[in-house]
Amino acid sequence: MKAVVYEKPFNVTVRDVDDPRIQHPNDVIVRVTSSAICGSDLHMYEGRTAAEAGIVFGHENLGIVEEAGSGVTSLAEGDRVVMPFNVACGFCKNCLAGKTGFCLTVNPGFAGGAYGYVAMGPYTGGQAERLRVPFADFNCLKLPPGEEFETDFVLLADIFPTGYHGCELAQVIPGESVAVFGAGPVGLMAAYSALLRGASKVFSVDRVPERLAKAEEIGAIPIDFTKGDPAGQIKEQTGGEGTDKGVDAVGYQAQSHKDASHEEPAVVLNTLVETVRPTGMLGIPGLYVPSDPGGPDEHAKHGQLLVSIGRMFEKGQQMGTGQCNVKRYNRQLRDLIIAGRAKPSFVVSHELPLDQAPQAYEKFDKRIEGYTKVVLHPGHALAA
Numbered sequence: 169m170k171a172v173v174y175e176k177p178f179n180v181t182v183r184d185v186d187d188p189r190i191q192h193p194n195d196v197i198v199r200v201t202s203s204a205i206c207g208s209d210l211h212m213y214e215g216r217t218a219a220e221a222g223i224v225f226g227h228e229n230l231g232i233v234e235e236a237g238s239g240v241t242s243l244a245e246g247d248r249v250v251m252p253f254n255v256a257c258g259f260c261k262n263c264l265a266g267k268t269g270f271c272l273t274v275n276p277g278f279a280g281g282a283y284g285y286v287a288m289g290p291y292t293g294g295q296a297e298r299l300r301v302p303f304a305d306f307n308c309l310k311l312p313p314g315e316e317f318e319t320d321f322v323l324l325a326d327i328f329p330t331g332y333h334g335c336e337l338a339q340v341i342p343g344e345s346v347a348v349f350g351a352g353p354v355g356l357m358a359a360y361s362a363l364l365r366g367a368s369k370v371f372s373v374d375r376v377p378e379r380l381a382k383a384e385e386i387g388a389i390p391i392d393f394t395k396g397d398p399a400g401q402i403k404e405q406t407g408g409e410g411t412d413k414g415v416d417a418v419g420y421q422a423q424s425h426k427d428a429s430h431e432e433p434a435v436v437l438n439t440l441v442e443t444v445r446p447t448g449m450l451g452i453p454g455l456y457v458p459s460d461p462g463g464p465d466e467h468a469k470h471g472q473l474l475v476s477i478g479r480m481f482e483k484g485q486q487m488g489t490g491q492c493n494v495k496r497y498n499r500q501l502r503d504l505i506i507a508g509r510a511k512p513s514f515v516v517s518h519e520l521p522l523d524q525a526p527q528a529y530e531k532f533d534k535r536i537e538g539y540t541k542v543v544l545h546p547g548h549a550l551a552a
Contacts, residue, residue, distance in 0.1 A: 169184065169185060169186075169187050169188075169296055169297040169298050170182055170183070170184060170185075170296065170297050170522055170523075170546065171183070171184075171185045171224045171226075171292075171293070171295060171296035171297070172224060172225045172226060172293070172295035172296065172522065172525045172526075172544075173185065173221075173222060173223070173224055173225075174212060174213070174219060174220075174221060174222065174223045174224075174225060175221050176215070176221060177213070177214055177215030178213065178214065178215070178530070178533070179526075180213065180225065180525060180526050180529050181526060182522060182523055182525055182526065185224060185292075185296070187298060188292060188298050188299060188300035189300070190235060190237045190300070191300065191302075192237060192239070192302060193237040193238045193239030193240070194237055194239045194240060194302065194303050194304055194305065195236075195237045195240075195300055195301065195302055195304060196233050196234075196235065196236045196237065196240055196243055196300075196301050196304040196308065197233075197234045197235040197236075197298055197299070197300055197301075198229070198231040198232065198233055198234060198249060198251070198294075198298065198299045198300075198301055198308075199231050199232045199233075199234045199297065199298055199547075200229055200230070200231040200294050200295075200296060200297060200298060200299055200546045201230055201231045201232060201315075201318065201545060201546070201547070202229075202230045202231070202318055202319065202321075202322040202543050202544070202545055203226045203228060203229045203230070203293075203294045203295045203296070203322070203522075203543070203544050203546065204228035204322050204323065204325070204326070204327075204516075204541065204542065204543045204544070205225075205228075205295070205525070205528060205529065205532055205541075205542040205543075205544065206227065206228055206253075206326055206327065206353075207352050207353060207354065208227075208285070208326075208455055209225050209226075209227075209529075210529075210532065210533050211421070211455065211457070212225070212285070212286055213225075213529055213533060214462070214533065215461065215462060216421065216460055216461065216462045217286045217287075217457065217459070217460070217461075218286055218287065218459055218461070219286040220286075223284060223285075223286065223293070224284050224292045224293040224295065224296055225284045225293045225295045226283060226284045226293030226294040226295030226296060226299075226544075227253035227282050227283040227284050227285055227293060227294070227325065227326060228253060228294075228322060228323070228325035228326045228327070229250070229251050229283065229293075229294030229299055229322070229325055230248075230249070230250040230251075230311075230318070230321055230322040230324075230325065231248075231249065231294075231299065232246060232247070232248055232249075233245055233246060233247040233248075233249060233308070234298065236304070237304070240304050240305055241305055242305045242310075243304055243305065243308055243310070246313075247308075247310055247313075248310070248311040248312070248313050248314070249301075249308040249309060249310055249311060250308075250309050250311055250321050250322060250324050250325055250498070250502075251283070251294075251299075251301055251307055251308060251309070251325055252268065252307060252309070252324075252325060252326075252329070252494030252495055252498060253282050253283060253285075253325055253326045253494060254268050254269045254271065254280065254281065254282060254491070254492075254493065254494050254495070255271065255274045255275075255281035255282055255283060255288075255289060255291050255302060255303070255307065256268035256269075256271040256273075256274060256281070256303065256306060256307060256495065257271050257272075257273035257274055257303050257306070258303055258305075258306035258307075259273070260272040260273045262279065263306075266493060266495070266496050267493050268493045268494065268495045268496070269490065269491045269492055269493040269494070270490070270491075270493075274289055274291075274302065274303075275288060275289035280491065283299065295522065295525060295544055295546075296522075296546060297522070297546045297547060306495075309324065309495075309498050309499065309502060311502065312506065317505055317506070317513075319513040319516045319519065319543055320505045320510075320511055320512055320513045321502065321505065322543055323357075323512045323513065323515070323516075324494075324498045324501055324502055324505075325494070326492070326494065327353045327354050327357050327512070327515070327541075328357050328361075328501050328510075328512045329492050329494045329496075329497040329498050329501060330354050330357065330358075330453050330491075330492040330494075331354050331355070331356070331357025331358035331359075331360065331361045331417070331453070332357070332358075332361040332364075332492075332497050332501065333451075333453050333492035333493070333496075333497065334348070334354070334358040334361070334415040334416075334417060334451040334452075334453040335358060335361045335362050335365055335413075335415065335451060336451070336488075336497075337415075337449075337450075337451030337452065337453065337488030337489070337490075338413040338414060338415055338449045338450060338451030338488065339413070339449050339451075339488075340361075340362050340365050340367055340412075340413050340451075341365070341366070342365065342366030342367070342368075343366060343367070343368050344367050344368065344411075344412040344413055345367065345368060345369040345370070345371075345406055345411040345412050345413070346359075346362040346367045346369070346370045346371070346411055346412065346413045346414065346415065347370075347371045347373065347391075347398075347402055347410075347411040347413075347414045347415070347440065347443045347444065348362065348370060348371065348372050348373065348388070348414075348415045348417055349373045349374075349398070349414070349415065349416050349417060349418050349436045349439065349440060349454075350373070350374060350416070350417035350418035350419075350436070350454065351372045351373070351374035351376065351379035351380055351382065351383045351390075352374075352379065352417065352418075352540065353515045353540065353541045354417045354453065354454070355372065355374065355379075355383075355415075355417035355418070356372070356379070356382060356383060356386070356514075356515050357417075357512060357515065358415045358417050358451075358453070359372045359383055359386065359388040360386055360510075360512065360514075362413075362415070363386065363387055363388070364504070364509075364510060367413075369389065369405075369406075369411075370387070370388040370389065371388065371389045371390075371391050371402050371405075371411065372384075372388040372389065372390055372391065373391040373393055373398045373402075374390075374391075374392070374393070375392055375393055375394045375423070375428055376535060377392075378538060378540065379540065380392060382514070382515070382540070385514070386514065389405065393425045394425075394428060397425065397439075398425065398439060398443065399439050399442040399443040402443050403443070406445075409445045410442075410443050410444055410445040410448070411443060411444055411445065411448065412444070412445060412448050412449075413444065413448055413449050413450075413451070414440040414443055414444040414448065414449075414450045414451070415450075415451045415452075415453070416436045416437060416440055416450065416451070416452045416453070416454040417453060417454050418436045418454045419436075419454030419455035419456055420433045420454075420455060420456045420457060420460060420463075420468070420471075420473075421433070422434075422435045422436045423435075425439065430464070431464050432464070433456075433460075433463065433464065433468045433473050434473040434474055434475050436454065437450075437452070437473070437475050437476075438475060438476045438479075441475075441476050441479050441480045441483065441485065442479070444483075444485060445483075446483040446484055446485070447483070447484045447485065448483075448485055449485065449486045449487070449488070450485060450486070450487040450488070451487075451488050452487060452488065452489040452490075453490075453491070453492060455491075456471060456473075456489075457471055458470065458471035459471060515540060515541045516540075516541045516542075516543055517538050517539055517540040517541055517542065518538075518539060518541075518542045518543070519542075519543045519544075519545060520542060520543075520544055520545070521544070521545055521546075521547075522544050522545065522546040522547075524544075525544055528542045528544070
């Protein structure tokens with residue numbers, strides 16, 4: 169089958185790889201109809217992780233069940249399903265507690281598994297024509313048949329639940345003010361989720377005009393950090409107090425607010441501490457890693473960042489961190505989509521055949537030509 173394969177930093181190719189097969193009675197094989205490129209994929213694409221050549225990318229996957237193992241009971245050939253990026257067993261201590269992003273079974277020696285991602289287990293990614301899904305009864309979320317809501321539903325694999333998770337980590341409740349740092353796909357989903365949860369005022373902090381315009385379209389207040397200290401800009405609009413809650417949707421490759429050409433890995437964390445009022449809460453769904461070969465200094469290369477813990481303590485703030493437990497939210501968010509209450513596909517800028525993945529990665533990485541969120545459709549021929 170055809171798949172998107174990582175070759176080296178800034179280079180992916182579409183080439184033939186082995187077809188997936190049923191390896192356990194609880195597996196299914198899914199014919200992939202949509203697989204999105206995630207900002208997290210760019211960390212590997214840029215060589216900023218320990219990813220090695222040969223990884224098939226793709227953890228945001230939707231498709232049709234093509235084959236089911238003999239132990240699968242709730243799924244059948246022809247079912248339309250979307251899979252959380254988390255691979256989870258459903259029966260370990262963490263899964264039973266609803267913390268499926270930290271499954272103790274699927275990736276021995278590490279809490280958590282995922283498709284097509286470094287250190288997250290032996291699970292091939294879904295930017296391919298087919299995908300093996302283990303523990304399929306638990307990991308597949310059934311969708312209405314047909315093609316309706318295709319680009320909305322594929323976002324249930326990761327970014328819509330992850331944005332919502334940021335608000336859950338910050339415990340956003342109706343009437344509160346929220347600052348979301350980053351207006352990429354996850355940041356826009358966090359701002360959107362804050363509004364869905366009833367926030368009275370949502371600030372969206374970024375520097376890319378197209379992203380800030382998109383944030384404004386959904387009802388958020390755009391804050392361009394190149395035009396001045398974002399914490400100061402937000403305090404001016406909150407009576408000097410700051411926001412009730414804050415969400416970091418940027419992570420460790422954050423750009424300096426003083427010089428966007430340089431990285432400052434802890435800048436968003438420290439700016440959030442200043443932005444959020446005393447006793448407020450911070451939600452950190454943005455990715456931080458223990459190993460970053462391209463870190464700007466030796467501490468950053470080992471995931472050790474200089475965070476203003478003294479200021480955070482002084483303000484009595486709380487912080488929630490960690491990757492999203494997608495299954496905790498995906499059914500409810502699916503039903504919001506079906507009911508017409510949510511349409512997360514507003515973030516999708518491009519839908520392309522699988523063959524165009526190398527060009528899409530390059531343009532998405534450079535943030536050019538309006539590339540903000542790309543959905544690949546395996547099985548579609550290369551466009552002329």
